[in-house]
Amino acid sequence: MLKDGDSGLEFVTSTENQTPETIAAESCEETAWIDNPISGSVVDPADADGLISAIEQCKETYDVLGRFYGQLRRALGDLTTGDAKTRRVRGNQRRAVVTMPGDRWEQSILKEAWNAYPQLRDQVLKIDKIGVKLRELKKIENESGPDSFEQFKKMILSARSKSDTLPTIKIEE
Secondary structure, three states: EEEOOOOOEEEEEOOEEEHHHHHHHHHHHHOOOOEEEOOOOOOOOOOOOOOOOOHHHHHHHHHHHHHHHHHHHHHHHOOOOOOOOOOEEOOOOEEEEEEEEOOOOHHHHHHHHHOHHHHHHHHHHHOOOOOHHHHHHHHOOOOOHHHHHHHHHHHHHHOOOOOOOOOOEEEEO
């Protein structure tokens, strides 16, 4: 089954709480060879050239499927009516629920409104996500200070956890 994820397509299996990356990583650990479903061949996990070639082939196929899937989603969305976020479309034999994307907001204008109208901002605006400035974090990891600083540093560092996704590959040659 295909699911619309943050990065475009996401292939969802019946295995709960597993991403395609974790399933692929587990299957790679279990077998000496990796089956290439696109070409029908197998790839030796110790052969860097073979792995790179397979990644290129997979990316090309993934890109083509991603564009096709995007066109299908756009066309199905165009068949809906109304302005609700969740809409439905029906054919002669099939029907689907279509969830429309949310609006985009220009962050610089919102920040300007946040700063210019503090008495009104809490009614309409929100801070969506707090991130970490990695360069500054590296500095404070090796810095010591008063108890309040050390507690802050400990709290921030305790919020970090290792990623369980696979590495991103960019082929240079």
